[in-house]
Amino acid sequence: MAFAELPFARIANQLAFMFLLMSFLLIIRNSLAAQVRMFAAQSAVLSALAAVVAYFGGSLELFGVAMVFAIMKVIVIPSVLMRAVTKIGLQRRVAPYLSTSPTLAICGGLVVVAFYVMAPVTASSRLPTADGIPLAFAGVLIGLFTTVNRRRALTQILGFLMLENSIFMIALLATYGVPLIVEIGVSLDALVAVLILEVFIYRIKENFESIDVKQMRSLRG
Amino acid sequence: MLRCFTASLIFFAGGACGALVFARDDSLCRKVTHGLALGGTVLILIVGVAGLQGQPLDLLLPGILPAGGGLALGLDRLSAFFLLIIAVGAIPSTFYAIGYTRHYKGKQSGLGFMLNIFIPAMMLVAMSRNVLTFLVFWEAMSLTSYFLVMTDSDQAETCGAGWLYLVMTHGGLACLVVGFLAMSQAAGSFTMSDWVHAGAGPDARVRNLAFVTMAAGFLSKAGAIPFHIWLPRAHPAAPSHVSAMMSGVMIKLGIYGLIRIGFGWLGQGPGWWGVLILAVGAVSALLGVLYALIDSDLKRLLAYSSVENIGIILLGVGAGLLFRSYGLGALAALALVAALYHCLNHAAFKGLLFLGAGSVLHATGTRNMEAMGGLLRRMPQTGAYFLVGSLAITAMPPFNGFISEWLTFQSLLLSFRVQAQFFNLVFALCIAALALTAGLSAACFVRAFGIAFLALPRGEAVESAHESHWTMLTSMGFLAAACLTLGIAPALVLRPLSSTVNDFIGERPDLAFNWSGIAASNGFAAIDPFWVAMILSLLMLAVWIGLHAMRANFGRRYYETWGCGRAVQTAAFEYTAAAFANPFRRVFAFLYRSVEETEIEAHPESRFFVKTITYRHQSRTIIEDSVYAPIGAVVRRLAAKARTVQSGNVHSYLLYILLALLTLLLFAR
Numbered sequence: 001m002a003f004a005e006l007p008f009a010r011i012a013n014q015l016a017f018m019f020l021l022m023s024f025l026l027i028i029r030n031s032l033a034a035q036v037r038m039f040a041a042q043s044a045v046l047s048a049l050a051a052v053v054a055y056f057g058g059s060l061e062l063f064g065v066a067m068v069f070a071i072m073k074v075i076v077i078p079s080v081l082m083r084a085v086t087k088i089g090l091q092r093r094v095a096p097y098l099s100t101s102p103t104l105a106i107c108g109g110l111v112v113v114a115f116y117v118m119a120p121v122t123a124s125s126r127l128p129t130a131d132g133i134p135l136a137f138a139g140v141l142i143g144l145f146t147t148v149n150r151r152r153a154l155t156q157i158l159g160f161l162m163l164e165n166s167i168f169m170i171a172l173l174a175t176y177g178v179p180l181i182v183e184i185g186v187s188l189d190a191l192v193a194v195l196i197l198e199v200f201i202y203r204i205k206e207n208f209e210s211i212d213v214k215q216m217r218s219l220r221g
Numbered sequence: 222m223l224r225c226f227t228a229s230l231i232f233f234a235g236g237a238c239g240a241l242v243f244a245r246d247d248s249l250c251r252k253v254t255h256g257l258a259l260g261g262t263v264l265i266l267i268v269g270v271a272g273l274q275g276q277p278l279d280l281l282l283p284g285i286l287p288a289g290g291g292l293a294l295g296l297d298r299l300s301a302f303f304l305l306i307i308a309v310g311a312i313p314s315t316f317y318a319i320g321y322t323r324h325y326k327g328k329q330s331g332l333g334f335m336l337n338i339f340i341p342a343m344m345l346v347a348m349s350r351n352v353l354t355f356l357v358f359w360e361a362m363s364l365t366s367y368f369l370v371m372t373d374s375d376q377a378e379t380c381g382a383g384w385l386y387l388v389m390t391h392g393g394l395a396c397l398v399v400g401f402l403a404m405s406q407a408a409g410s411f412t413m414s415d416w417v418h419a420g421a422g423p424d425a426r427v428r429n430l431a432f433v434t435m436a437a438g439f440l441s442k443a444g445a446i447p448f449h450i451w452l453p454r455a456h457p458a459a460p461s462h463v464s465a466m467m468s469g470v471m472i473k474l475g476i477y478g479l480i481r482i483g484f485g486w487l488g489q490g491p492g493w494w495g496v497l498i499l500a501v502g503a504v505s506a507l508l509g510v511l512y513a514l515i516d517s518d519l520k521r522l523l524a525y526s527s528v529e530n531i532g533i534i535l536l537g538v539g540a541g542l543l544f545r546s547y548g549l550g551a552l553a554a555l556a557l558v559a560a561l562y563h564c565l566n567h568a569a570f571k572g573l574l575f576l577g578a579g580s581v582l583h584a585t586g587t588r589n590m591e592a593m594g595g596l597l598r599r600m601p602q603t604g605a606y607f608l609v610g611s612l613a614i615t616a617m618p619p620f621n622g623f624i625s626e627w628l629t630f631q632s633l634l635l636s637f638r639v640q641a642q643f644f645n646l647v648f649a650l651c652i653a654a655l656a657l658t659a660g661l662s663a664a665c666f667v668r669a670f671g672i673a674f675l676a677l678p679r680g681e682a683v684e685s686a687h688e689s690h691w692t693m694l695t696s697m698g699f700l701a702a703a704c705l706t707l708g709i710a711p712a713l714v715l716r717p718l719s720s721t722v723n724d725f726i727g728e729r730p731d732l733a734f735n736w737s738g739i740a741a742s743n744g745f746a747a748i749d750p751f752w753v754a755m756i757l758s759l760l761m762l763a764v765w766i767g768l769h770a771m772r773a774n775f776g777r778r779y780y781e782t783w784g785c786g787r788a789v790q791t792a793a794f795e796y797t798a799a800a801f802a803n804p805f806r807r808v809f810a811f812l813y814r815s816v817e818e819t820e821i822e823a824h825p826e827s828r829f830f831v832k833t834i835t836y837r838h839q840s841r842t843i844i845e846d847s848v849y850a851p852i853g854a855v856v857r858r859l860a861a862k863a864r865t866v867q868s869g870n871v872h873s874y875l876l877y878i879l880l881a882l883l884t885l886l887l888f889a890r
Binding site: 097113116117120141144145147148149151156 | 871872875876878879882883886887890
């Protein structure tokens with residue numbers, strides 16, 4: 001591809017790979033605090049990517065988006081999550097259904113699926129950042145899979161946030177991002193969702209002495 | 222015209238808002254919501270009367286409902302006639318509700334809100350001109366009536382009734398959607414009136430499919446057998462003014478839809494369309510009255526009687542369809558006039574009877590006729606109105622039921638002009654069914670009135686019964702007057718009705734009438750309702766004068782009657798509702814398949830000294846046993862299988878999402 005030689009495309013692809021790498025790192029860490037830190041790092045990579053796209057695309061608004069994104073996803077949400085982790089205290093282990101190696105194998109498979117599914121999209125896009133789209137989509141699938149695989153409500157939130165990050169990244173790579181006002185709205189939405197989920201986790205823990213979602217099975221009719 | 226229509230919608234919107242604003246104050250909420258609803262329904266009456274005089278109204282708002290060609294409303298004479306029916310049923314019902322709902326504490330807001338959507342939704346159903354508009358208002362009507370039925374949702378019986386109603390109404394909606402979409406697809410238009418005009422129209426197979434599915438949908442709303450099972454549950458459960466509106470008005474919109482598809486939207490059909498509707502009508506009329514006859518719940522009895530009357534209306538509609546397919550336009554018009562007239566009449570007398578039953582329920586706290594008796598002395602006005610309603614529904618002159626049943630009979634009798642032996646046989650059977658229905662319905666209402674209002678009180682509830690609130694009495698008086706007027710002066714209705722039918726199918730009915738009399742088909746049969754009424758009143762006057770001439774004693778006399786050797790007369794010696802119905806129960810045992818149990822407890826010394834006798838009986842309904850029970854069993858089995866998917870585990874639900882996403886993506890590529 002002709003674009004692959006441009007510095008913009010090279011940097012964007014590097015950052016997209018780092019993003020996916022962070023996803024994998026997040027999966028293999030098994031302490032909650034480390035996972036939250038990894039999420040913050042992933043968000044930092046993503047805001048850097050946004051800044052790069054803004055610089056090369058010459059869009060001032062996208063700089064603003066990168067700023068908002070960095071504040072929300074790198075500072076505010078991770079600190080809220082950290083607070084939750086310290087409050088819950090006892091159950092620091094993440095307790096997935098599958099152990100690390102099969103999880104990694106499945107996530108690898110999801111990346112392959114993402115490349116296969118997104119090939120037509122990449123081919124039809126004329127943007128220099130198009131090569132990163134399958135990586136971002138792999139992030140979506142991995143995020144969703146994380147919510148399936150994890151027993152604890154808190155790690156499910158992390159899966160949800162990864163999913164959200166990846167969707168932002170697809171928007172960024174495929175269309176050079178969303179307008180500032182939309183991004184602010186989405187970020188605040190995610191923050192509210194996290195806050196609500198946090199409260200729910202406390203409630204679940206208070207009532208059931210555990211945040212293991214499996215126990216909700218008793219609600220079944 | 223348009224101004225009236227808009228004003229009526231504004232009234233209802235105001236009523237609905239008022240219900241929310243004054244939710245805290247029950248009394249104010251009750252008066253405001255029902256008062257505004259009353260204003261709205263009076264305006265519906267004005268719009269309907271103007272529409273019957275031929276003023277059209279066409280309204281297309283493309284901005285609302287952008288998908289299906291916009292919100293399309295229109296008013297031709299047929300729609301206007303149904304607006305009139307809505308008004309006749311809804312005006313007294315809303316006024317009645319002002320007094321009747323006094324005891325619905327804390328439910329005023331919901332009741333008033335739903336009522337103020339329900340009534341305009343019915344009006345807009347009758348005015349809808351394209352598919353989406355029709356379905357939206359149809360669903361609004363169904364859902365609000367469901368919520369109205371669920372007013373007493375703290376009772377298990379009500380919840381069961383509401384659930385069944387919801388299932389039946391949505392089953393019907395599904396049928397309607399299939400029919401509507403099949404026709405729209407085939408004709409290439411979402412406007413119903415374009416379906417057959419455009420070129421040749423869809424081929425016969427599509428039209429037959431659409432007729433069968435849409436007829437099933439409309440008949441399930443109308444409550445015809447075999448789709449009637451929701452009526453006997455929902456009507457008793459709903460508040461009485463709501464039952465009056467649902468039974469008097471809402472189920473007529475099923476008939477409206479049927480008339481539209483049979484004579485308009487789907488074009489001219491083959492003869493079997495008519496035979497199908499005739500068969501459903503005959504079965505509904507007969508079975509409806511037979512079930513009404515043995516039921517001792519007053520409101521359930523009225524609900525079964527609605528099934529019967531829908532059957533009678535369907536006989537008219539079916540006869541019209543059949544005549545039309547044989548090219549006998551004038552006879553078809555006559556049959557349609559009979560059906561439409563009976564729709565209006567049924568709205569009047571069934572509304573009256575349900576309101577009467579509501580007053581009885583309000584006063585005694587029970588719907589069980591076995592616990593009533595002697596109410597005429599305690600509630601004389603309600604009793605008189607209930608008697609008028611009973612006479613009207615059993616087709617006694619000079620009340621309105623007589624005219625429309627007479628017209629239905631004439632249109633069926635004129636069927637000898639159809640040159641096909643099979644169809645003649647069908648008509649003969651329908652005539653027999655209608656005759657039997659008429660007789661049985663008389664027995665049914667003799668029983669209803671006699672057991673509830675005459676003789677001595679059978680229970681304590683009656684002792685404290687009192688006459689109703691004046692709003693309730695006024696509403697019933699209005700409907701009783703309507704029954705009498707429609708019975709004495711049929712020309713009032715027949716004149717606009719024959720123009721309506723002429724507009725609709727392009728033929729004038731084979732009917733001549735003036736201010737006093739009606740003659741069907743060139744003097745085939747004739748009647749003078751006005752003179753009948755005059756002679757009846759003169760006869761009563763003559764009896765009175767004769768008695769005076771004989772110097773009869775009019776005072777009330779207290780004598781010892783011959784008591785068959787019994788020392789005291791108590792209510793226990795009276796004829797009960799079950800006993801009255803027992804001969805019918807025996808004659809039609811194959812139908813009721815009732816299970817009887819008699820327990821006699823005798824004195825230990827001698828079996829001739831009986832202490833108590835207990836008689837229990839349980840009737841089953843054939844349709845529910847043979848059609849709905851197997852369907853229910855299959856659904857339950859499938860549901861149990863489907864339940865394995867519902868693991869209750871959040872992770873497996875998330876996994877379903879992931880798998881669905883992946884599958885879709887891989888297939889879509």
